[in-house]
Structures are given as structure tokens and as C-alpha cells.
Amino acid sequence: MGKFSYMRLKGSQNLRLRLLLSTLSSTPILIEDIRADATWPGLRPYEVSFLRLLEKVSDDCVVEINETGTKLKYKPGIVMSGRHLVHDCGTSRSIGYFLEPLVVLGLFGKKPLSIRLKGITNDSKDPSVDTFRSATIPMLKQFGVPSEGLDLKIESRGVPPHGGGEVILSVPIVDSLKAITWIDEGMVKRIRGFTFSTRVSSQFENTMIHAARGIFNRLLPDVHIFTDHKAGEQAGKSPGYGISLYAETTSGCVISVDTAVSYARGEDEGELEDEKELSPPGDVGEEIASALLGEIEQGGVVDSTHQGLLFLLCALCPQDVSKVRVGKLAPYAIEVLRHIRDFLGVKFVIKPDPSTETVILKCVGCGLKNLSRKYNGTHNISGYMESAKNGDLPEDVILEILLRLPVKTLLQLKCVCKHWYALIGSLSFVNQHFSQESNQEHLLIRHYRPDEERYAFALYVDEIFSGYEEPDHLQMPVTVAALMGPLNGIFCVVSLSGHMALLNPALRQFKPLPLVHPYVQPHLSSYDDLLGFGLDPYNGDYKLVSIQYFWNEEMDVPHYPSLVSVYNSGSDSWRHFEDVNLVNSSRCAYRSLCNTYLNGVYYWLTEFNDTDVAILAFDMSSEKFPEIQVPDCIKSKEGDLALYEGSIALLSCDLDKIDKCVDVWVMKKEGCWTKILTVGPCQDIKWPLGFWKNSELLLETGTSLLTLYNVYTQKLRTVEARRKENGFFIYWVFSYKESLVSLKGEGNKCKLWDTSSDLIRDFFK
Structure with missing residues (x-):
């Protein structure tokens, strides 16, 4: 094994902990007398298995065990x-x-x-x-x-x-x-x-x-x-x-x-x-x-x-x-x-x-850093901070300050020096910044202003809704037909004409997607489509799935099977599947008003003959469509899907009744539902809109008011939205966090998001 300075240890106690710390600290160890006096001396099978696991996840890791298994030499490698x-x-x-x-x-x-x-x-x-x-x-x-x-x-x-x-x-x-x-x-x-x-x-x-x-x-x-x-x-x-x-x-x-x-x-x-x-x-x-x-x-x-x-x-x-x-x-x-x-x-x-x-x-921590991570091919965080030379502040303090800054400020700081430019654009910094507590989750409400004949986004910046903004970079043309997400701060935007694009409002980045051009038989006409936006958890690529429904004009009947197309951001292209076997192609499917992507799967609510409700799912990795059953007692009710505490939730409401209740059902595993709460009865409920911060159920009530029901205190409160003389109509509600995730990649198809530009206007025609 060569000449190394080994830390010498004895006995079998805490062997797993010793091997872990040896690997983290790059300290070679020599352990002797491993159960030397026991009836069954030496390493146990699970300890040998753990050593084999270390070899699998490490490079240049060296393990030597003597014949009796009572002596172990371990030189850690690079994880x-x-x-x-x-x-x-x-x-x-x-x-x-x-x-x-x-x-x-x-x-x-x-x-x-x-x-x-x-x-x-x-x-x-x-x-x-x-x-x-x-x-x-x-x-x-x-x-x-x-x-x-x-x-x-x-x-x-x-x-x-x-x-x-x-x-x-x-x-x-x-x-x-x-x-x-x-x-x-x-x-x-x-x-x-x-x-x-x-x-x-x-x-x-x-x-x-x-x-x-x-x-x-x-x-x-x-x-x-x-x-x-x-x-x-x-x-x-x-x-x-x-x-x-x-x-x-x-x-x-x-x-x-x-x-x-x-x-x-x-x-x-x-x-x-x-x-x-x-x-x-x-x-x-x-x-x-x-x-x-x-x-x-x-x-x-x-x-x-x-x-x-x-x-x-x-x-x-x-x-x-x-x-x-x-x-x-x-x-x-x-x-x-x-x-x-x-x-x-x-x-x-x-x-x-x-x-x-x-x-x-x-x-006081030891300051362990992932030195194997590279930035821009040559430097790590330590190198950037050491080169920046910003006074005498320790590099960790500077990094912590940068991580707490809003996206707009960080974009300005990228001009300070090339080191900061590379650091702020690095994948690790982007991920840490997005997960920072200082990067708060805001409530983003899309509504229609009839007096101005436009859609607008209202951004509420705190939980008491004292701060109200309509940022320019979050405004949309009136021809936006659908908005999906956000995932890591990224939206998928769909125009009335069928054009699609990825959008990061915080970075003002807009990436038009290729048009969907599947071959369709001449006698078929598309009458509806279903969209879903998510991430492939195995490679991190954004995926957009489109299910197109066709009408056979010759037979004057619906045509089955439906046509499925999947866009992959990694290849920036669409793939088409004509023989996908959806469990029940005759079902009517609906995309929820809020994001229903969870752990690599996108979910839609479907119904058949207005009485049989089920859930259609799309696995972003396997690209398969399982169907999930819902409780029989809610199959005849109206409702929507939402996310709650890391699970898919079904918001069920009987809108035909005067005094309406919203039942919240949560699915912890496929097909197993538990009703966790009921809101109401209340005459003013028009539609459930999803959850915010896992603690408040968003409801559209009264004359298009937004009401929040706290699941812990069981109290209602209404958001005092700004109103014009011709009204204020709520359409979609999102939980939004700013993100540094860039849409730029190979081909440089990313454009500047500016709703006043001819490019954006032409896209949304």
C-alpha cells in the first residue's frame, strides 16, 4: 500500500463510524484485534459489505484484510x-x-x-x-x-x-x-x-x-x-x-x-x-x-x-x-x-x-468542502473568494452574504470580476441560493384586468400580504393560454396559437421550444390537448408531455389512441408515440390550476360520463401512464389536484350545494387515500386553488376574492387585492421563488424576456 501515516485503532466498536470519518478526513487507518477473542473472530458480513460499498462510491480506495479478518488496513480514496x-x-x-x-x-x-x-x-x-x-x-x-x-x-x-x-x-x-x-x-x-x-x-x-x-x-x-x-x-x-x-x-x-x-x-x-x-x-x-x-x-x-x-x-x-x-x-x-x-x-x-x-x-466546524467540484473547469469556491480580495472578510462569510442576496443584485455583482461571474453562475451556487431560507416563497397571483384588457401578476412578498407588487418582468400578454410550473423558478408558457417556451422571469430568460409537428392522418383533426411539465429526476432534464386528442371526421367519432409527444430539454427536441396505451383514452382529462408535478411524476384529474373520477399520471423517467383510483365517495364530485406536504392531494367539492365544503384527501402511496381535513360549510366557496406553504388552503370565494384557510388555526382570511373600477378576476395562483437556473445552453436559443419586444409579441400572436 505504500508508506502512509496510519491512525492505529483497536477493536470492532464503531467500525462504520471510523471508516466514514476516515473517508471524510482522508485519514488512512489501521484497525487491529477486531473481535480477536470472540467465538467468531473478525469482520462480520455487514462490515465487509460496507467496505465493498465504499469501494463502489470511491476512486483509488484501498482495503486490505488479513486471513482471519481481525486486522484491517483502509486508505480512503476520492468519493x-x-x-x-x-x-x-x-x-x-x-x-x-x-x-x-x-x-x-x-x-x-x-x-x-x-x-x-x-x-x-x-x-x-x-x-x-x-x-x-x-x-x-x-x-x-x-x-x-x-x-x-x-x-x-x-x-x-x-x-x-x-x-x-x-x-x-x-x-x-x-x-x-x-x-x-x-x-x-x-x-x-x-x-x-x-x-x-x-x-x-x-x-x-x-x-x-x-x-x-x-x-x-x-x-x-x-x-x-x-x-x-x-x-x-x-x-x-x-x-x-x-x-x-x-x-x-x-x-x-x-x-x-x-x-x-x-x-x-x-x-x-x-x-x-x-x-x-x-x-x-x-x-x-x-x-x-x-x-x-x-x-x-x-x-x-x-x-x-x-x-x-x-x-x-x-x-x-x-x-x-x-x-x-x-x-x-x-x-x-x-x-x-x-x-x-x-x-x-x-x-x-x-x-x-x-x-x-x-x-x-x-x-466550530472543520470547514469541509467538496474540493472535487470544479467551477468553469479550473477553480473552486475557495479560489474565487481568495482571488476576489474583498477586504479581510473570510471567504465563507462572503459566500454566505452572496447566498442571501436577491437575484437582481447577484446579476449586477457578476460584473465585479470574472471569478464572481463564474461563481454566481456555477451549478452549486445556483442550487444553494435557491434553497436558502432568505430566498422566500412568494404568492404569485395571475388575474385579469378587464378595464385594461390584459393579464397581470400580483406578487405578495410576505405572509401577511402587506407587500404587493406587479413586477414588469412577471407580466404576460393576454394571449397566454397556459402557464405551468414553476420548477426551480422555471415556468412553461403556452400561447393560444400553440407555441411553447420555457421562462425564468428572474433572469429575464425566454427559450422558445420547437413546434410539435407529428404526422397526423388527413381525416383526423385535433380537438383538445393535455399538457404536463416536469423534471426527469435521473438526469435533471426538463420535460414537457403533450397528449393530443383527435376526431375522426370521416366516421364522426373520437379517434383512439391519442397521440403522445414528449419534449426533452437535453436534446431540445420532441419525440412522438402513436401506440401509447393510455388506460382509458375516452376519459376527459384536466390540467389543474396549480402545479401537480411531484418526484418525477405529473398528475391530471380525469373523468368519464361525469361520474367516474380517476387520476392519470405520467412518469418522467419511464414515460409511462399509470392510472390511479380515487375514493368512491368523491367520484361524483368536482375537484382539483394540488400538492400538500410532499404528497399529491385531491381537493373535492360539491358545487351544486348552497353550503359548500372542500374535502382534502392525501395520497401517501399509490391508490391509498386519507381525508385529512374539511373546510366549510360555506356559501361563498367557488373553487379550491391549492396550498401555500403547506399551511394554508387557497380558495376563490365571493366575487373572485382570494381566501386562505389555515389548516392549523382553522381560521379564514381574505387577501385585500387591488381592485379597478371594472373588477378584479382571479385565475391562477402559484408559489414562486426566484431562481438563478439558466436556460442558456447549446445552440444559444435563449432570448431576453421583454413583453414590449417584437419577438415576444410575434411569439404570442
Whole structure:
């Protein structure tokens, strides 16, 4: 292996943590006496599997193990990550054992990570994949990790002893994390959860839910636990069941617990323990509910399982102070603090808070940066900031200032020097800026001014609607037929004549798309089309799907099948599919008034004979059209789709009644719906328009007024929109954030967005 200065360690304790810190700090390690005195000496199968995983995501990583497995030499390489990786985690530990180190390494990789992990998804030893999705991912976002590209998709479930589960983990890259002050625990506002069952009766899940709710209902009314019964190949290879619960607080904290019941393994050897009695589902539900209440009672911004990861992320932050509050320190968290000191040189100041029986920890981060990321081919952030020579401010402080500035100011600062020009235009800076809390989400309302015969956009810049603007760059010609998005600040604009374009209003960039020119038989005429706008999660390309419906003029009947065309921004071209088998081509489909793209899938509401409602979906990656059923009780009602708390929501309303109610149904998994709230009865409701910031339902009421219903306080408030003498009519409502995402690329087809220019006028004729 050559001559390196090795950190010498002994024993098998915290081997995964040691390997992770060794990789992050580029410190070669030598570990001896790995279970040397045990009946089964040496590395365990799951530890060997983790080493193989490190080899897959790293370049030039060197692993040497002696014949007995009691001695390990490890020289870390460069974390490369990459897409379409596959790793079998085995069955001696669950996938959760591998997720925590893998997501940290993925953040500092050279490329975004996309990996399929096979094995056990749920057991009672490691955090489950459900806990990772509900608690770990939100915690990562606190440190500035962008939401786009951060996901865990559960393909199938697997429990001990034989596993059979599969998940797909996606991790974006960052240049550095964000130092945080996170000490406000807040108050618990709701409890959510998931149950699962594989190769056993789904009634087990209902029993667990009933038992858990029996404890929570006495304390909190907002409790929703969703089921996930698996059968066939998606049920893995062994029978089992379990439950994952998490509490969300008013300050954004997520406290989680989980457990699973199956045939158990031996502690170390991965062997089965014969004839061990399974816990009844009712006992499991009560025990896990009590465990969650215990975690909440001990306080802190995270649960005890996540303390170690929280401390590690703080230690990896820039050289600024991070401050967090936790409950009683867990044994593993204490070990993490010790290893952080040894590998990274970061020491925490630990101060108990007797008034709350919690602990406050402070540290100055080691300033880990993703040095493998390149900007403009030659420089990284450090190089730009060092070259900028702006006084004596540290580079991290300058970067933090830039990230908090609005887009308009940043565009002006690109002229300061070539280094800042490249930095502000870099992909990493663009992503960090978009995810910054200072880049607030605004309410964007498109309405019609009949006195001026034009559409206008009103931008409300805060939650109390005290600031009202009609920015010039957000105004549209009256011939705009549809506006879809926004995705990363990008809209798709469609004119009445069928012309389409991508638009970034903040950058004033406008990119006309090629015309759709499919071959159509002479006797067919198009009478309707359906559009959807989204992102391919695997390559980041924008996609636009068009479904055209035709009428056979010779037969005077509708023509099936419909014609599907898909635009890909990567190739800047359309592809046409004439033989796409839509589940029911005779359905009438409608595009929602708000954005319904979620996690690589676009959704439309469809109906048949005015009584049969369903949802048509388009997967941006597989380019397939699954159909999703809705609850029978709402199939005869009118409604619309929206996004709510990371799920697709169905807003159902019976408009024929005088006193109208809006029912909100949420789909946590395909075809499984839960009604979470009802608004009304109210005579003034005209139509639901979607959600804003996951806390307020937007409603059109009265004479085209915009009303917001707060789902927590159950109070209504009306936006005092400006009115002209001839009225003010609401049409579309969007949640909008400014973005630095550029539409410029190969071919340089991007144009300046100026509604007074002849180019824009001609486009929208």
C-alpha cells in the first residue's frame, strides 16, 4: 500500500463510524484485534459489505484484510458517487445501517449519487427506510442540502431473515454545509406515521394503528398513520410487520421512532433464533406510541437515534459556530463526539440546561468542502473568494452574504470580476441560493384586468400580504393560454396559437421550444390537448408531455389512441408515440390550476360520463401512464389536484350545494387515500386553488376574492387585492421563488424576456 501515516485503532466498536470519518478526513487507518477473542473472530458480513460499498462510491480506495479478518488496513480514496449504482447489503444488517454514512459521503462526492440498495428495509435494530424519509431527510435540509435530488424511493419491502427489499437513494452534491443555530424545539403540532406488512394479513396494520391512536387521541387530534401492505414480489422474502411514527413540531423538528416484527437474528452472526415469539400487533402499536412520547418528553430538536448524525453534520460545517439542543445524550452519540475530536479536530462545548433537562452543544466546524467540484473547469469556491480580495472578510462569510442576496443584485455583482461571474453562475451556487431560507416563497397571483384588457401578476412578498407588487418582468400578454410550473423558478408558457417556451422571469430568460409537428392522418383533426411539465429526476432534464386528442371526421367519432409527444430539454427536441396505451383514452382529462408535478411524476384529474373520477399520471423517467383510483365517495364530485406536504392531494367539492365544503384527501402511496381535513360549510366557496406553504388552503370565494384557510388555526382570511373600477378576476395562483437556473445552453436559443419586444409579441400572436 505504500508508506502512509496510519491512525492505529483497536477493536470492532464503531467500525462504520471510523471508516466514514476516515473517508471524510482522508485519514488512512489501521484497525487491529477486531473481535480477536470472540467465538467468531473478525469482520462480520455487514462490515465487509460496507467496505465493498465504499469501494463502489470511491476512486483509488484501498482495503486490505488479513486471513482471519481481525486486522484491517483502509486508505480512503476520492468519493466519486455516480448514477445507476447497485449494492446488495445482505441480510445480516438492514439497509438503514448503510444509509446514514452513504448520504453523508454522497453530499461531498464528485457527482450526484443514485444507488439501488437491496436487502432488509425494516427491522428492530437499525433505523428503517421510513424513518430516513420522514426524519433524516428533513434534518439534512436544515444544513442547506437542496431538496431537489434528495430522495429515497421504496421499491419493495424486506424483513429478516431473508430480506428481499429494494430502495433507490438519490443524493445531491454540495460545496459545503450551512452552520446552524437550532435550539428551538417548538410544540408538537401533528403526528404522522406508516405501517407495513409483508406476507401477513393487512389486518395487522389496522390493529397497530388502532392501538397507537388509542394513546395519541387523548393528547393530540391531528394524527394520521398510513398503511403499506405489500404482496407478491414487493413483499420481499419473509413475513413481518412494523410501524414508523414521527412527530412534527411548530419549529420544523421531526422526532421519530420505528420498529419491526419478524423472525429474529443472532446478535452478531446473523443467525436465526428459533421459536422466538412474535409480539402481537396491538402491543407493537402501544409500545411504539409510548416510545415516541418518551422521545418527545426528553426534548431536543432530534430524537436520540439522530443525535450522532446531527453532531457529525455540525462538525462538517464551515468554520462558524453551530449550536444545537438535544435530550439526554445517547451512548452512540457520545462515541460520535469522541471520534469527531480524533479525526476532525472538532471539539464540542457541552452545557446542560437544567430548566428543560436538555443539553446544548456548540462547536466550530472543520470547514469541509467538496474540493472535487470544479467551477468553469479550473477553480473552486475557495479560489474565487481568495482571488476576489474583498477586504479581510473570510471567504465563507462572503459566500454566505452572496447566498442571501436577491437575484437582481447577484446579476449586477457578476460584473465585479470574472471569478464572481463564474461563481454566481456555477451549478452549486445556483442550487444553494435557491434553497436558502432568505430566498422566500412568494404568492404569485395571475388575474385579469378587464378595464385594461390584459393579464397581470400580483406578487405578495410576505405572509401577511402587506407587500404587493406587479413586477414588469412577471407580466404576460393576454394571449397566454397556459402557464405551468414553476420548477426551480422555471415556468412553461403556452400561447393560444400553440407555441411553447420555457421562462425564468428572474433572469429575464425566454427559450422558445420547437413546434410539435407529428404526422397526423388527413381525416383526423385535433380537438383538445393535455399538457404536463416536469423534471426527469435521473438526469435533471426538463420535460414537457403533450397528449393530443383527435376526431375522426370521416366516421364522426373520437379517434383512439391519442397521440403522445414528449419534449426533452437535453436534446431540445420532441419525440412522438402513436401506440401509447393510455388506460382509458375516452376519459376527459384536466390540467389543474396549480402545479401537480411531484418526484418525477405529473398528475391530471380525469373523468368519464361525469361520474367516474380517476387520476392519470405520467412518469418522467419511464414515460409511462399509470392510472390511479380515487375514493368512491368523491367520484361524483368536482375537484382539483394540488400538492400538500410532499404528497399529491385531491381537493373535492360539491358545487351544486348552497353550503359548500372542500374535502382534502392525501395520497401517501399509490391508490391509498386519507381525508385529512374539511373546510366549510360555506356559501361563498367557488373553487379550491391549492396550498401555500403547506399551511394554508387557497380558495376563490365571493366575487373572485382570494381566501386562505389555515389548516392549523382553522381560521379564514381574505387577501385585500387591488381592485379597478371594472373588477378584479382571479385565475391562477402559484408559489414562486426566484431562481438563478439558466436556460442558456447549446445552440444559444435563449432570448431576453421583454413583453414590449417584437419577438415576444410575434411569439404570442
